[in-house]
Amino acid sequence: MNNRSLPLPCLLRSLHLPLNSSAQRMVPPKFSLLFWILLSSLVILLINYPVKCDDDEEDNLFLGINKYRASLNLKALSRNKNADCLAEKIADQFKKQPCTNSTGANTVPGTEPQFSNYPDLLTKCHLAISNTRDGSVMPACVPKLVPNLVLANFTKSLYSDNLNDTTYTGIGIGSEDNWIVVVLTTNTPAGNFAPYTSNGANLISRSGLIFCSVLFLVGNIFLL
Numbered sequence: 001m002n003n004r005s006l007p008l009p010c011l012l013r014s015l016h017l018p019l020n021s022s023a024q025r026m027v028p029p030k031f032s033l034l035f036w037i038l039l040s041s042l043v044i045l046l047i048n049y050p051v052k053c054d055d056d057e058e059d060n061l062f063l064g065i066n067k068y069r070a071s072l073n074l075k076a077l078s079r080n081k082n083a084d085c086l087a088e089k090i091a092d093q094f095k096k097q098p099c100t101n102s103t104g105a106n107t108v109p110g111t112e113p114q115f116s117n118y119p120d121l122l123t124k125c126h127l128a129i130s131n132t133r134d135g136s137v138m139p140a141c142v143p144k145l146v147p148n149l150v151l152a153n154f155t156k157s158l159y160s161d162n163l164n165d166t167t168y169t170g171i172g173i174g175s176e177d178n179w180i181v182v183v184l185t186t187n188t189p190a191g192n193f194a195p196y197t198s199n200g201a202n203l204i205s206r207s208g209l210i211f212c213s214v215l216f217l218v219g220n221i222f223l224l
């Protein structure tokens with residue numbers, strides 16, 4: 001096929017990279033392979049890059065809670081993607097409610113708001129009552145999610161009893177506006193929030209899909 005050397009210059013042109021015609025003729029096949037490898041690494045890198053802005057508060061709280069656990073000689077909690085998802089959905093339900101002295105960490109136990117669509121929230125996160133029953137949901141409301149106030153709402157309230165509990169091994173965190181929600185999980189079938197197959201597999205299939213779309217797009221450019 002004599003048009004094998006065409007994709008690279010086309011691609012470079014579409015990326016607005018300068019390439020003079022003599023270089024175009026001299027591009028060895030190895031370079032084009034290298035280019036593809038570089039391009040795919042770039043794509044994978046971009047996919048892995050966190051784009052959500054409220055991740056900072058969540059990561060701060062995650063580190064803060066594990067520091068607190070360490071101070072009590074307890075094992076660190078590991079992040080659970082499905083619990084993250086549920087925490088995010090619950091925070092979304094709370095977000096319109098204002099902070100008062102009876103919401104969030106100040107709630108009198110037993111008077112926590114119930115959401116009638118809770119089963120739907122579980123379903124959206126590929127979860128069921130059966131594998132979340134032993135988990136614990138802890139919402140807190142802190143204007144602007146000031147980091148040290150957020151942490152104190154968990155470590156210096158009734159919630160600290162849960163954080164000081166060896167039953168829990170995993171954690172999910174989600175936030176919306178002034179609300180931040182922590183979901184604790186266990187390592188038993190009734191509370192493990194059966195995490196997605198595996199992070200790695202999930203990531204590979206996702207980046208694989210996007211990489212294929214990129215190839216498809218590039219292929220189209222080439223056909224033009």
Ligand SMILES: *[C@@H]1O[C@H](CO)[C@@H](O)[C@H](O)[C@H]1NC(C)=O
Nearest residue numbers: 099100101102103106107108
């Ligand atoms: C909460 O605030 C209300 C008024 O805003 C007050 O009457 C009540 O005593 C407060 N409750 C607590 C537990 O501080």
Ligand SMILES: *[C@@H]1O[C@H](CO)[C@@H](O)[C@H](O)[C@H]1NC(C)=O
Nearest residue numbers: 141142143149152153156157
């Ligand atoms: C929780 O955050 C609120 C701000 O919304 C703050 O007034 C309160 O003192 C915090 N509670 C604890 C136990 O730190």
Ligand SMILES: *[C@@H]1O[C@H](CO)[C@@H](O)[C@H](O)[C@H]1NC(C)=O
Nearest residue numbers: 072155160161163164165166
């Ligand atoms: C944590 O739990 C242990 C054992 O249940 C208890 O002795 C300790 O006082 C608790 N610490 C805090 C800070 O709640």
